[in-house]
Amino acid sequence: MPFTALRSRAAAAGLLVAAVLALATACHGYGGRAGGPVTAVSPAPDHPAPGDGQNPPPAPGGPAACTPEMLKFHAGAMPRRHHRMLLTVTNISDRTCDFAAQRYPLLRFGDGRRPALPAIPGSRPFSPVALKPDATAYAMVVTRNGGRGGPDHHRISQFGVALAARSAPVQVGLDGPPVRVDPRTATVTYWQPSRAAARPW
Incomplete structure (x- = not known):
């Protein structure tokens, strides 16, 4: 096979590898971690504190x-x-x-x-x-x-x-x-x- 054809195939293979690596980097970010937008899951809300407008404040201790x-x-x-x-x-x-x-x-x-x-x-x-x-x-x-x-x-x-x-x-x-x-x-x-x-x- 002529040397020019081998060189062309090597260049094409190199471009393909570079494209695959670029795509992997875009999808996974640095270090293999997801780099796309993340949807945060909020924790379950705590019980409202007394006096915050949701629960009435506790009754006084006595008359x-x-x-x-x-x-x-x-x-x-x-x-x-x-x-x-x-x-x-x-x-x-x-x-x-x-x-x-x-x-x-x-x-x-x-x-x-x-x-x-x-x-x-x-x-x-x-x-x-x-x-x-x-x-x-x-x-x-x-x-x-x-x-x-x-x-x-x-x-x-x-x-x-x-x-x-x-x-x-x-x-x-x-x-x-x-x-x-x-x-x-x-x-x-x-x-x-x-x-x-x-x-x-």
């Missing part, structure tokens, strides 16, 4: 403590009950509150230097009283224990009520005539959820 500005106070002697006075508080706010931090009212009769009246232990409810808007809680006050009178017995027409230790008392006026009390022996129940629960004390 706030009742404060004097949330309540309306009433007090007065109990009809046909000796030495008994009923204290009531009604929630006049638009929020639920409770007495979990201080479960009985801190009452002071007299000049304010005396300690608050002790609570009657057996009157403690199983759970703290919570007040929804317009709901009422009750506490029975035993104004004196025994005796017909003494140097510390006096009549009151108002007294101080605090809802927490070291807080300023609210002055509550009596609905009705003054009541005779003995600050040395007077006691008070824990807050009760109903009048019926407070009445036996």
Whole structure:
């Protein structure tokens, strides 16, 4: 075979090999990895975080403590009950509150230097009283224990009520005539959820 024909065939074979290599490079890129466009597969979305507009934020831990500005106070002697006075508080706010931090009212009769009246232990409810808007809680006050009178017995027409230790008392006026009390022996129940629960004390 003439030398020129062999040379032409070699050149053609070389061009064919070059074309194949160029095509392989275009399809696979450098290093044999795919070089064409890649469609990304998004991972499954996480659960939305609270407060991101998709799920409601978690509910608060519980109701706030009742404060004097949330309540309306009433007090007065109990009809046909000796030495008994009923204290009531009604929630006049638009929020639920409770007495979990201080479960009985801190009452002071007299000049304010005396300690608050002790609570009657057996009157403690199983759970703290919570007040929804317009709901009422009750506490029975035993104004004196025994005796017909003494140097510390006096009549009151108002007294101080605090809802927490070291807080300023609210002055509550009596609905009705003054009541005779003995600050040395007077006691008070824990807050009760109903009048019926407070009445036996």
